[in-house]
Amino acid sequence: MRREPPQKLTDYGPLFFPAGMLIVFFVVPFATMIAVSFFRRDPSGFYTPDFVFDNYARFLSLFFGKVLGFSLFLAVMVAICCVVLAVPFTYLLSRAKRRTQVLWLVALLSILSLSEVIIGFAWSTLFSRTAGITNLLVMLGVMEQAVALNPSFSAVLTAMVYQALPYTVLVLYPALVRLDPTLTEAARTLGASPIKSFFTVVVPALRNTIVATLIMVFIFALGSYLLPQILGRPQHWTLSVLITDQAIYQSNMPFAAAMAVFLVLVTLGLVALTVYAGRKGEAA
Amino acid sequence: MRDILKTNVSRRAVLGAGVAGASLLAMPAVLRAQDKSLKVGVYGGYFKDSFDKNIFADFTKETGIAVESVAEPTGEAWLVQLEQAAKAGQAPADVSMMSQVAMLKGQTTELWAPLDTAKIPNATNLIDHFVNKYPDGRVAGIGAVAWYITLVTNTDVFKEAPTSWNALWDPANADKLGLLALVSNSFLLEVTAKTHFGGTNALDTEEGLLKAFEKLAEVKPNVRLWYRDEAQFEQSLKSGEIPMGQYYHDVTGLAAADGQPVRSTFPKEGGIMDSGCWALSRASEKVEEAHTFINYMSQPKIQAILSRKVGTAPTVKRDLIDLTAEEFAAVSSDIEPIIPRYDLYTTKADWLNQKWTEMIAG
Numbered sequence: 182m183r184r185e186p187p188q189k190l191t192d193y194g195p196l197f198f199p200a201g202m203l204i205v206f207f208v209v210p211f212a213t214m215i216a217v218s219f220f221r222r223d224p225s226g227f228y229t230p231d232f233v234f235d236n237y238a239r240f241l242s243l244f245f246g247k248v249l250g251f252s253l254f255l256a257v258m259v260a261i262c263c264v265v266l267a268v269p270f271t272y273l274l275s276r277a278k279r280r281t282q283v284l285w286l287v288a289l290l291s292i293l294s295l296s297e298v299i300i301g302f303a304w305s306t307l308f309s310r311t312a313g314i315t316n317l318l319v320m321l322g323v324m325e326q327a328v329a330l331n332p333s334f335s336a337v338l339t340a341m342v343y344q345a346l347p348y349t350v351l352v353l354y355p356a357l358v359r360l361d362p363t364l365t366e367a368a369r370t371l372g373a374s375p376i377k378s379f380f381t382v383v384v385p386a387l388r389n390t391i392v393a394t395l396i397m398v399f400i401f402a403l404g405s406y407l408l409p410q411i412l413g414r415p416q417h418w419t420l421s422v423l424i425t426d427q428a429i430y431q432s433n434m435p436f437a438a439a440m441a442v443f444l445v446l447v448t449l450g451l452v453a454l455t456v457y458a459g460r461k462g463e464a465a
Numbered sequence: 466m467r468d469i470l471k472t473n474v475s476r477r478a479v480l481g482a483g484v485a486g487a488s489l490l491a492m493p494a495v496l497r498a499q500d501k502s503l504k505v506g507v508y509g510g511y512f513k514d515s516f517d518k519n520i521f522a523d524f525t526k527e528t529g530i531a532v533e534s535v536a537e538p539t540g541e542a543w544l545v546q547l548e549q550a551a552k553a554g555q556a557p558a559d560v561s562m563m564s565q566v567a568m569l570k571g572q573t574t575e576l577w578a579p580l581d582t583a584k585i586p587n588a589t590n591l592i593d594h595f596v597n598k599y600p601d602g603r604v605a606g607i608g609a610v611a612w613y614i615t616l617v618t619n620t621d622v623f624k625e626a627p628t629s630w631n632a633l634w635d636p637a638n639a640d641k642l643g644l645l646a647l648v649s650n651s652f653l654l655e656v657t658a659k660t661h662f663g664g665t666n667a668l669d670t671e672e673g674l675l676k677a678f679e680k681l682a683e684v685k686p687n688v689r690l691w692y693r694d695e696a697q698f699e700q701s702l703k704s705g706e707i708p709m710g711q712y713y714h715d716v717t718g719l720a721a722a723d724g725q726p727v728r729s730t731f732p733k734e735g736g737i738m739d740s741g742c743w744a745l746s747r748a749s750e751k752v753e754e755a756h757t758f759i760n761y762m763s764q765p766k767i768q769a770i771l772s773r774k775v776g777t778a779p780t781v782k783r784d785l786i787d788l789t790a791e792e793f794a795a796v797s798s799d800i801e802p803i804i805p806r807y808d809l810y811t812t813k814a815d816w817l818n819q820k821w822t823e824m825i826a827g
Contacts, residue, residue: 244826309704329689431814431815
């Protein structure tokens with residue numbers, strides 16, 4: 182098949198539908214949000230159209246800086262944990278028998294059918310003192326007495342990794358299946374151990390896929406607001422939790438919008454930086 | 466089952482059934498349009514279902530005014546919707562049940578049509594603070610229902626019921642408490658002021674508020690969970706995972722009646738009494754019907770039905786109502802309640818929210 186650049190306006194036809202959807206469901210709402218973030222807040226309830234920077238000024242404080250910092254840190258941790266777990270797992274999976282692969286993928290897909298609420302409550306039960314997994318450890322004689330493992334940072338992290346892992350595997354899976362097995366075979370015939378060939382051949386060959394997956398999980402984790410609330414202490418609440426508080430409970434739409442815009446900008450900035458760094462690394 | 470699946474239903478039959486169904490659904494609206502009617506907004510879910518079943522049907526029977534109940538969201542989303550609609554001359558509901566903070570916020574934009582108490586003779590039955598007034602004395606709303614937030618404990622962990630809110634500060638209760646996560650729904654500043662500074666008047670000044678924040682910060686090491694979602698705390702309270710905290714008196718009572726090891730205690734400083742008002746949108750044209758409705762709802766016998774069936778505390782005076790001591794205790798108490806300082810949540814809303822978030826998350 183020969184590829185030609187579109188010649189006439191109608192050649193762009195197939196693009197109109199997705200472009201329209203993108204405008205209606207992304208550009209317009211996002212523009213509205215940006216506009217509202219500059220509106221004036223009326224403390225007694227509503228807001229009036231205006232152009233003020235108060236909402237951004239309020240956000241630029243040490244307190245919100247720390248919350249933003251924590252949110253980014255948490256999302257990065259989730260992304261790293263997911264990729265560290267998912268790359269070797271998916272690699273082994275792609276080398277496994279067809280039947281095993283299907284079973285694992287079905288199991289992973291079924292996790293996606295669980296809502297965040299169910300995941301949160303299930304983990305909070307598993308981490309509880311009265312009914313949690315530490316009771317099993319006590320029965321096995323490993324621990325003296327049952328303890329509560331939540332609320333804590335590790336509880337939040339565990340649940341978020343659990344939630345994001347299926348996506349990570351599903352994104353990595355096609356790339357790993359398509360990976361040419363002769364590459365590793367060549368490495369093995371030249372005397373590399375399986376572990377060495379994994380790290381020196383498979384991982385570098387998948388570099389771009391891994392970076393893309395990291396970014397995807399990072400953004401996915403950044404929006405999480407339920408799990409930090411259910412499994413964390415207030416210092417583990419993400420910026421998304423505070424945005425929800427402002428929008429729903431304080432009806433302070435301008436401030437909530439300003440925080441959301443800020444979060445989007447920081448995210449885009451970080452993603453751009455990663456992509457840029459990746460390009461440079463490739464050129465070197 | 467097979468046979469049913471195999472039955473051939475023609476497209477025409479499906480269309481026909483659809484049209485018939487739609488017209489059947491439209492029928493009540495057609496009939497109702499000829500009669501007197503009123504749209505009433507109540508919190509969706511359990512509240513709306515209880516009102517539909519226990520109250521509205523009898524009201525229509527007695528007055529001939531049909532009620533169309535509208536499920537309204539909790540929080541302030543409904544206030545915003547009413548306000549936007551009123552600007553366009555529309556009323557998504559004529560009468561709505563509104564929180565006290567929403568009442569005050571609506572007052573600033575004159576959203577509530579002033580009520581004529583001459584047409585609501587039963588308003589005299591109400592406890593005074595349940596009549597919501599504009600600063601110039603016009604009546605903006607009439608108390609609809611009230612409920613208490615009290616000190617709750619797990620009976621397996623706490624053999625003795627606590628007697629004072631001071632239990633929240635007790636170092637022995639480290640990491641044992643579940644408290645509401647927002648300044649505007651936990652009312653813990655009021656509790657602090659009543660318990661340690663002699664009353665909620667201590668919150669009049671900014672220094673007073675800061676002192677209350679400072680005192681309240683001392684409970685932080687005791688708090689295991691700051692909850693927004695009620696189910697989260699209720700479950701932990703029942704299992705003893707989080708054996709103490711603040712929670713709704715009526716729901717705790719129902720759980721205890723179910724045999725759960727929980728109890729609700731009115732501390733000697735009083736339970737926190739929150740309430741909702743009936744308010745009439747200024748865009749409504751059903752002023753007469755609205756007054757009839759609010760008058761009907763303010764009768765002691767209706768308030769008694771609400772206490773028995775919905776579990777709310779009566780807004781009318783105790784001596785007018787025929788609840789037995791046991792029924793009354795299930796929803797209320799004679800101990801003077803802590804009444805939230807709703808005014809603060811309109812005038813100082815953002816400042817309080819900021820200080821509060823910094824306090825619990827800092």
